[in-house]
Amino acid sequence: MKKIEDDIRKIEEEISETKIILPYGVMSITLFDLEQYEKIIVNINREREKNQNLEFRKSLIKKYKFVFLSKKRKLNKILNNLKNNKVEFVPKIESVVNKEYLQKFHTYREDISLKENSRYFLRQRINCCINKVNEELFLLNFHPSLYMNSMDExxxxxxxxxxxxxxxxxxxxxxxxxxxxxxxxxxxxxxxxxxxxxxxxxxxxxxxxxxxxxxxxxxxxxxxxxxxxxxxxxxxxxxxxxxxxxxxxxxxxxxxxxxxxxxxxxxxxxxxxxxxxxxxxxxxxxxxxxxxxxxxxxxxxxxxxxxxxxxxxxxxxxxxxxxxxxxxxxxxxxxxxxxxxxxxxxxxxxxxxxxxxxxxxxxxxxxxxxxxxxxxxxxxxxxxxxxxxxxxxxxxxxxxxxxxxxxxxxxxxxxxxxxxxxxxxxxxxxxxxxxxxxxxxxxxxxxxxxxx
Structure with a gap:
């Protein structure tokens, strides 16, 4: 558990809550997710697959919860900063995003700027990520068998x-x-x-x-x-x-x-x-x-x-x-x-x-x-x-x-x-x-x- 805590601490230091990097331009908004947390989940999955013992797998539940809760906190912080206009895009949104592309994915508002539309689009994407985390936490809390079972037939x-x-x-x-x-x-x-x-x-x-x-x-x-x-x-x-x-x-x-x-x-x-x-x-x-x-x-x-x-x-x-x-x-x-x-x-x-x-x-x-x-x-x-x-x-x-x-x-x-x-x-x-x-x-x- 200590290694996971150290990994999470490192991730939280690396991921900015006020700066959104767009390495792939507007596609970075479309695919936005905090993948660093998912890599830890993959490692826990590998650990789980090595041992089918029910008690061992039950012991991993707290690790899953810790990672998902940490991810949810980070997503919520970024979302709050977005709502309060405390987030900047790097590079500037106008240089990598165009109106036509955004119109393919969400209702584009003509009464606000391209930058504001991009912010709104990113908020939708972050809310989607939070919903997925909530789903995982719901299953971990009420139906943990999904994380403990093995394929039968x-x-x-x-x-x-x-x-x-x-x-x-x-x-x-x-x-x-x-x-x-x-x-x-x-x-x-x-x-x-x-x-x-x-x-x-x-x-x-x-x-x-x-x-x-x-x-x-x-x-x-x-x-x-x-x-x-x-x-x-x-x-x-x-x-x-x-x-x-x-x-x-x-x-x-x-x-x-x-x-x-x-x-x-x-x-x-x-x-x-x-x-x-x-x-x-x-x-x-x-x-x-x-x-x-x-x-x-x-x-x-x-x-x-x-x-x-x-x-x-x-x-x-x-x-x-x-x-x-x-x-x-x-x-x-x-x-x-x-x-x-x-x-x-x-x-x-x-x-x-x-x-x-x-x-x-x-x-x-x-x-x-x-x-x-x-x-x-x-x-x-x-x-x-x-x-x-x-x-x-x-x-x-x-x-x-x-x-x-x-x-x-x-x-x-x-x-x-x-x-x-x-x-x-x-x-x-x-x-x-x-x-x-x-x-x-x-x-x-x-x-x-x-x-x-």
Missing amino acids: YIGGDFRYRYDAEAIIYEDVNILQSESHHFAIYTNEKTKEKTKRDILNILAYLNGTPIFLFTQNPSFNRKIDDLYQQFDLLDMLRLRKNEYFKEETEESISLQLPILKNYNNYSVVLFKTLKHAEIVDLYHSSLKQFEPLPRCVFLYRVFEYAASVDYKVKIRPTEYKQEDAIEYYIEKAIGYNPNPLYYMDFGSRKVTNYFTKLKLEARKIFKEWSEHPYKKSKTRGEIIYNIGRNLVAHGGNGEHNMKYDYDKNYKHINDVNIILELIARYVIELLNPGLKNVVERRKIYYEKQYTL
């Missing part, structure tokens, strides 16, 4: 993330992009397997795609990866088309990644501890089922879990019937707006909320059931119970066994799955309120991303 499946620089944090587990530009999970010697499973389940739920951790067996990894790549939530919409199995070309629609909300505009995504992790685990299992029949089994188990810990506790029915609980959750789910998933229609270039579309299909399904010769005498709860619990889970009896006749039972199971999917989205966020509103809802952001 790579993540497989259709797992892609939009922002390369972001860190995803859940308890003492992090997901980051590795040096090989592949996403990996980072843990420490005290991390529980359940915690690793929880964060994978959360991301699978929000992305609507199954994911997994790589094993040491490359052949197995490829097989599982290929299998999971085949799953597509949009198949529930495709199977609603009457002529789907006769079509020779497939509709050009694709599910897009959700935009996860950052914490306090930092490059960090934080997830709260799940209150009912088991239900998210069950849902993730449903995403690993390529065909509607096995997927129906797991979606129904999601409902059963919710009925056990929520419906029975709240409603306290004298005689519990699953059909009644299903009816209860249908009404709740249809009126609920879960975290969105958007899909792109590459033909029309339109972006649509998947769950909004799923609700439209659900209402059509209810109408079809009300007009069906047999189903019209049944409640929605009875239909879903008979299919989701009895026929799918137990296979029926003899001639009544569930068959893979694609244009009949196959599509009927899919109809049931659409309702169960909406129920699942409602109950998962009901029982895990920390998952509510963690995804950007505004459609305009997805349109900007995918329709350029």
Whole structure:
């Protein structure tokens, strides 16, 4: 620690708080940062990588804090001097900066001089540096695992993330992009397997795609990866088309990644501890089922879990019937707006909320059931119970066994799955309120991303 203190003292003596050197002209303002502090951070990083022991790495936290706090103090002193017109540029700003260049990076004010515009531009840059330091200090104070964890395993499946620089944090587990530009999970010697499973389940739920951790067996990894790549939530919409199995070309629609909300505009995504992790685990299992029949089994188990810990506790029915609980959750789910998933229609270039579309299909399904010769005498709860619990889970009896006749039972199971999917989205966020509103809802952001 003494060496770091001596290095910081030397840096503070070298860096002027009243004179800004512009060795690269105006580019020096654009790239302004106190890199001398970053060199010390790099050295601490090297020290950390030599020893994966958790206690050793924990001992480095105070070193990181000391460096970042020192940098923040120096930045604030320069910023205050700028505000009080006590800073000069060397060489003079007029000789190395031009108006056209500044206009590329910030709103140029015509009512003030080139020098004042340059000062304002530098203030923006320093504020940006301070924000980055604040982010590091926030992580060091509240999520130090980011500085103590080591890479565990790579993540497989259709797992892609939009922002390369972001860190995803859940308890003492992090997901980051590795040096090989592949996403990996980072843990420490005290991390529980359940915690690793929880964060994978959360991301699978929000992305609507199954994911997994790589094993040491490359052949197995490829097989599982290929299998999971085949799953597509949009198949529930495709199977609603009457002529789907006769079509020779497939509709050009694709599910897009959700935009996860950052914490306090930092490059960090934080997830709260799940209150009912088991239900998210069950849902993730449903995403690993390529065909509607096995997927129906797991979606129904999601409902059963919710009925056990929520419906029975709240409603306290004298005689519990699953059909009644299903009816209860249908009404709740249809009126609920879960975290969105958007899909792109590459033909029309339109972006649509998947769950909004799923609700439209659900209402059509209810109408079809009300007009069906047999189903019209049944409640929605009875239909879903008979299919989701009895026929799918137990296979029926003899001639009544569930068959893979694609244009009949196959599509009927899919109809049931659409309702169960909406129920699942409602109950998962009901029982895990920390998952509510963690995804950007505004459609305009997805349109900007995918329709350029």
